[in-house]
Amino acid sequence: MDRTGLLIILSSPSGAGKTTLARRLMEWDPALGFSVSATTRPPRAGEVDGQHYHFTSLEEFRAMIEADQMLEHAEVFGNFYGSPRGPVEIAMREGRDTLFDVDWQGGQQIRASALGGHVVSIFVLPPSLSELERRLRARGQDSDKVIEGRMEKSRAEISHWAEYDYVLVNDDLDETEARLRAILTAERLRRDRMGGLGAFVKGLMEEDR
Ligand SMILES: Nc1nc2c(ncn2[C@@H]2O[C@H](COP(=O)(O)OP(=O)(O)O)[C@@H](O)[C@H]2O)c(=O)[nH]1
Numbered sequence: 730m731d732r733t734g735l736l737i738i739l740s741s742p743s744g745a746g747k748t749t750l751a752r753r754l755m756e757w758d759p760a761l762g763f764s765v766s767a768t769t770r771p772p773r774a775g776e777v778d779g780q781h782y783h784f785t786s787l788e789e790f791r792a793m794i795e796a797d798q799m800l801e802h803a804e805v806f807g808n809f810y811g812s813p814r815g816p817v818e819i820a821m822r823e824g825r826d827t828l829f830d831v832d833w834q835g836g837q838q839i840r841a842s843a844l845g846g847h848v849v850s851i852f853v854l855p856p857s858l859s860e861l862e863r864r865l866r867a868r869g870q871d872s873d874k875v876i877e878g879r880m881e882k883s884r885a886e887i888s889h890w891a892e893y894d895y896v897l898v899n900d901d902l903d904e905t906e907a908r909l910r911a912i913l914t915a916e917r918l919r920r921d922r923m924g925g926l927g928a929f930v931k932g933l934m935e936e937d938r
């Protein structure tokens with residue numbers, strides 16, 4: 730039975746674990762596509778252009794917006810981030826699901842877009858703010874000043890929790906991953922997402938016994 734592609738939105742305050750969860754989900758289902766965002770933020774050590782992000786200049790970023798090539802875009806922590814529209818539309822047509830790691834502004838814009846009916850949105854919470862800070866420090870990628878900034882922004886991000894279809898408290902990583910898999914499995918089985926279901930049932934009814 731054919732199925733339309735889903736847009737799976739993962740948001741969380743920085744450090745709650747969405748990058749880790751996204752990676753695990755894609756290992757579980759290699760057919761799941763990842764929406765590689767464009768960003769004006771400089772690459773971190775180990776980040777690969779075209780794989781983690783498309784690292785672009787501000788001019789290139791603006792040109793993409795002008796050309797209507799962004800499904801959504803927003804300013805986060807003083808840098809610009811956006812989801813290129815093209816790969817998402819191709820995936821949708823081919824019935825493949827796409828995972829988005831975007832902030833609440835991205836979530837709102839994708840939900841409000843023409844593709845909004847295909848969105849499944851999940852918000853990831855840390856078990857506590859002290860654990861959030863511990864994770865940011867343990868990740869070892871940001872200076873004290875940057876971590877301070879991320880912690881200050883975390884409450885504002887968390888305040889958008891109720892806009893999401895699902896909210897997961899990422900305490901035990903394996904448990905959270907299992908819940909994410911369950912969400913995806915169930916959402917894929919929804920009646921309104923199964924293209925050939927009507928025809929299948931019609932065939933059943935017309936079958937000779
Ligand atoms: N709106 C929007 N937000 C994005 C996009 N890409 C990444 N973000 C968000 O930008 C924030 C900062 O991301 P990043 O610089 O990779 O740092 P992180 O917080 O460690 O993941 C996170 O909340 C991401 O979810 C995008 O294309 N659009």
Ligand SMILES: Nc1ncnc2c1ncn2[C@@H]1O[C@H](COP(=O)(O)OP(=O)(O)O)[C@@H](O)[C@H]1O
Binds near residue numbers: 746
């Ligand atoms: N459930 C968890 N328990 C303990 N540590 C975690 C958990 N989930 C993620 N982490 C760790 O916390 C840090 C931040 O996770 P990350 O996925 O980079 O967050 P985000 O993408 O939301 O900024 C990483 O070092 C990651 O290994």
